[in-house]
Amino acid sequence: GAGVSQSPSNKVTEKGKDVELRCDPISGHTALYWYRQSLGQGLEFLIYFQGNSAPDKSGLPSDRFSAERTGGSVSTLTIQRTQQEDSAVYLCASSSFSDNEQFFGPGTRLTVL
Amino acid sequence: DQQVKQNSPSLSVQEGRISILNCDYTNSMFDYFLWYKKYPAEGPTFLISISSIKDKNEDGRFTVFLNKSAKHLSLHIVPSQPGDSAVYFCAASGLDSNYQLIWGAGTKLIIKP
Numbered sequence: 001g002a003g004v005s006q007s008p009s010n011k012v013t014e015k016g017k018d019v020e021l022r023c024d025p026i027s028g029h030t031a032l033y034w035y036r037q038s039l040g041q042g043l044e045f046l047i048y049f050q051g052n053s054a055p056d057k058s059g060l061p062s063d064r065f066s067a068e069r070t071g072g073s074v075s076t077l078t079i080q081r082t083q084q085e086d087s088a089v090y091l092c093a094s095s096s097f098s099d100n101e102q103f104f105g106p107g108t109r110l111t112v113l
Numbered sequence: 114d115q116q117v118k119q120n121s122p123s124l125s126v127q128e129g130r131i132s133i134l135n136c137d138y139t140n141s142m143f144d145y146f147l148w149y150k151k152y153p154a155e156g157p158t159f160l161i162s163i164s165s166i167k168d169k170n171e172d173g174r175f176t177v178f179l180n181k182s183a184k185h186l187s188l189h190i191v192p193s194q195p196g197d198s199a200v201y202f203c204a205a206s207g208l209d210s211n212y213q214l215i216w217g218a219g220t221k222l223i224i225k226p
Contacts, residue, residue: 004156035216042117042202042216043157056213091156101147102214104156 002026004105006092012111013082021077021108025094033095033102034067034077036088043091049075051097082112116140117205119217127225132190134220136203139184143205147214148177148188151200160201161188190222198224 005024013019025032034046045059049069060066064082069075079086089109093102118137126132134148144165149157163170163177163186170177176189190197203217 042115042119042218043204043214045213045215048213059213093156101159101162104149104158106154106156 004092004094004103006090006105006108008108009106010109010111012113014113015084016081018078018080019082019110021079021090021092021110023075023077023092023105025073025075025092026103027073028096029094029103030072030097031095031102032069032075033093034075035091035093037091037107038088046077046090079110082110084112086110087112115218116143116215117203117217119201119203119220121220122218123221123223125223125225126193128195129192132188132193132197132222132224134188134190134201134203134222136186136188136217137184138186138205138215140205140207140215141184142207143215145206146177146179146186147204147206148175149202149204151202151219157202193222193224195224195226198222 007022030051032049035043037043047067048056064080067077089107091104091107093104095102116139147162148160150160151157161172161175161177163179168179179186200219200221202219204214206214
């Protein structure tokens with residue numbers, strides 16, 4: 001498909017375990033964003049990648065969260081030692097360089113027991 | 114401190130009538146505003162946007178109005194259709210960080226047949 005894809009769609013894990021969430025952006029989009037949406041909350045910005053520039057990590061809530069983007073395409077968001085408050089839907093979006101419109105993936109619903 | 118506020122968690126409108134979704138913001142540096150629509154288990158999709166140099170933007174049944182002095186924008190849908198039932202997010206970006214969208218908490222719109 002031509003859209004943003006994310007995997008897995010659902011992830012249930014035990015507190016203290018590490019999880020990896022994957023995002024495949026739209027081909028050719030240089031910008032990639034990670035957000036999370038907790039129940040009843042708006043979208044919370046986590047991290048932003050633009051081309052080969054250093055990522056903007058200002059939204060990461062703690063040092064347990066990290067993300068990388070290999071080859072300017074696929075991105076992985078890693079949460080170490082998960083906590084129950086990490087339970088949320090994690091959304092990835094991509095956009096072209098000069099466009100404010102972001103295209104979102106379907107999200108990964110993370111549940112930490 | 115929420116910079117973008119959608120004070121109505123939900124709104125119910127009769128099919129065929131006008132739906133008005135409201136959004137307030139506090140940051141005077143915001144200069145671009147977007148509305149996204151989200152169905153369950155899907156990522157948000159872009160609906161319509163407006164820049165601060167305009168006070169109205171129209172696209173088919175959707176019109177966004179911006180009142181800069183009141184720091185208020187609204188989305189009008191007319192006539193409302195059953196397929197419009199979704200969660201609507203307002204988002205804003207600013208001169209100081211124009212790639213980072215600041216999101217409202219969303220308003221769930223229910224169109225009654």
